[in-house]
Amino acid sequence: MVLGPEDVMLRTLPRSLRTAGDAAEVARRMHDRLARHGLELPVRLWDGSTLGPDQMPYRLVLPHPWSVRQLLPASDLTAGDVYVSGYLDIEGSLIDALHHLHGVRSATDGGIPPRTRVAMTRDLWSLPAPPSSNDDGDATAIRHHDDGGNDFYPLILDYGLVYSCAIFDADDAAAPAEDRSALTRAQVRKLDTVCRKLHLQPGERFLDIGCGWGALALHAARHYGVEAVGITRSPAQAELARESVEAAGLAERIEIRVADYREVTETFDGIASLGMGEHGGHQALGAYVEVLVRALRPGGRLLNQGITTGRPIEVRDLSQAKATFVGANVFPGGALIPVEEMVRVLHAAGLETRDVEQLRPHYALTLRHWVANLEAAWDEAVAEVGERTARMWRACMSGSVIDFETGALGVVQILAVMPDARLPLGRDWMRPTRP
Incomplete structure (x- = not known):
């Protein structure tokens, strides 16, 4: 029997997160916390729902319930690899998205209290990691001109x-x-x-x-x-x-x-x-x-x-x-x-x-x-x-x-x-x- 994405997700999620809806709730909670500190991003979740402003030249797309979990630990290198792997996508201009994210990050740098960071990290770690990939290409780093x-x-x-x-x-x-x-x-x-x-x-x-x-x-x-x-x-x-x-x-x-x-x-x-x-x-x-x-x-x-x-x-x-x-x-x-x-x-x-x-x-x-x-x-x-x-x-x-x-x-x-x-x-x- 061939398992579909939802079947794989249900088998992968821990008991506390048995449905994609639970994962979506964690993503919304994280988005709201960021927005309260000036980091409001346009996002589309895997279920088609959207978060954040609509009048932006781009939208971040999380195509799987485990996508946001892949951003840990958060870094430039990690975010780029997540995009390359297909766990994060962009609707619209990637350059516009990066310009906006650069500006927002510069404006809010240090503005997120440690307590909020800890809470978001705890939420993200509670999300499931993605299932193992059978794509041999995923095991080979792309590092050459x-x-x-x-x-x-x-x-x-x-x-x-x-x-x-x-x-x-x-x-x-x-x-x-x-x-x-x-x-x-x-x-x-x-x-x-x-x-x-x-x-x-x-x-x-x-x-x-x-x-x-x-x-x-x-x-x-x-x-x-x-x-x-x-x-x-x-x-x-x-x-x-x-x-x-x-x-x-x-x-x-x-x-x-x-x-x-x-x-x-x-x-x-x-x-x-x-x-x-x-x-x-x-x-x-x-x-x-x-x-x-x-x-x-x-x-x-x-x-x-x-x-x-x-x-x-x-x-x-x-x-x-x-x-x-x-x-x-x-x-x-x-x-x-x-x-x-x-x-x-x-x-x-x-x-x-x-x-x-x-x-x-x-x-x-x-x-x-x-x-x-x-x-x-x-x-x-x-x-x-x-x-x-x-x-x-x-x-x-x-x-x-x-x-x-x-x-x-x-x-x-x-x-x-x-x-x-x-x-x-x-x-x-x-x-x-x-x-």
Whole structure:
């Protein structure tokens, strides 16, 4: 006999909670306690009943009697995992929901008395845990960037497959998040900004660490006449990048390698590291930069683009024990550091900082485009990587929008050069000329 959800629930509930109605009553009591302290949330329970205001751009959905029990112990990491597992859902915009929850939490932080917290915790612990899952996917943590492969990322990214912060002008910033052409132009603008800041010249040697699908190497070779090397640890990325290089007729000027950055033995006039330094952890950052410096020729230039901490200004350890949901899934074992620390590490390695540019608003816009693209192709994404992974990406990117829009995170481009580098004065020469 196949048991339905209600049968499983009745067998799972303790004697004091024999019906879904009892679980709903606990959920309502908890909601009322929160509302009395300024935390009134729009909620839909598994029985179709609603709690809280109706005029909100989103509603939290608890699809099972045991859903709310899964929020214990309450944390950012736990809430994200509950959403990924399907025990919590969102009607409407996830970004709007997270913005509202961030604002309410900031306004009520510390406003819930300890006695109320204890009562809610006791109620939540009295609810049943969910039945064991038979889905093998539930037993495997989703913790890696490259799980999606070449068929998943094109659903999210721009037409050029650039997986880092774009740079928007006023027109593209005003475009709807669903406008992939605007995102593509913004990514081309970023690629050109990198090449301009590095002051790449025809015939120079250029290295792109973590080249992804080869967009920056292609742009640098096509428009700046360099000989480019792109390295990635993903064979799937390298395969598609090489196909793009062949199609562009640039195979004699671009080499795509599957390699670790520590395996590079040549020297280069310009090196770009976009979004790579965050993954190795704070302790490994100095060694990472030293490898890059050894790969620079006299007069060489390094452009590092990386996510930094905003407020508070601190080093954030993203090891599993201290991770947030985004940190655990996007930067497992990594660290985010303040821009001041990155500049210090670059100086300690013998480089001179010539330019620092904060791109925080641009990454928020980039992420809004990625979220819109994912939601527009949701069924395809689920078919490609499964619902858990698709939900993980939606949650991570939506949560990151909040972090960048509220200043919790930044993303900074730092141009650091060998002391004998000869560059023009001012900043006009750094401005992109494309698209």
